[in-house]
Amino acid sequence: MRIALRLVAVFIGVAVLLTALWVVSLGVVGFRQLLRSGGIGCATAAGWSVTFLVGPFAAIQLWRLKRSGRIGAAVLFLAAVAYYGLGLALWRSSEASLAMISVRIALNLAGLILVASPAARRVCST
Numbered sequence: 001m002r003i004a005l006r007l008v009a010v011f012i013g014v015a016v017l018l019t020a021l022w023v024v025s026l027g028v029v030g031f032r033q034l035l036r037s038g039g040i041g042c043a044t045a046a047g048w049s050v051t052f053l054v055g056p057f058a059a060i061q062l063w064r065l066k067r068s069g070r071i072g073a074a075v076l077f078l079a080a081v082a083y084y085g086l087g088l089a090l091w092r093s094s095e096a097s098l099a100m101i102s103v104r105i106a107l108n109l110a111g112l113i114l115v116a117s118p119a120a121r122r123v124c125s126t
Helices: 002-036 039-063 067-091 098-116 118-123
Strands: none
Touching (some): 002 098, 067 098, 098 118
């Protein structure tokens, strides 16, 4: 379980880094266009905010096997499930792959189940 939780911490750290690179690549003009695109754009910006506010803390604390890292990781996974679930239910365009959205929901649910498991609670009890 310790190895699995540390792998999740690395996954979160990489996700934060890739998200930061994506946001920088958009630039100011791209970010403004995203916000003007309606609900999905605002949800995306909110998701990025959660990623940047909670992600680094969760990655570091989960690597240290701290309870706060487990909770932070759960918040991130739950936010991702909500984002992709809402996107699927409310904003899915014909270009959006149902399979890819489903995979992302499933992976985030698996992460949530892992960090919420009794074994993870025991490992991160201090």
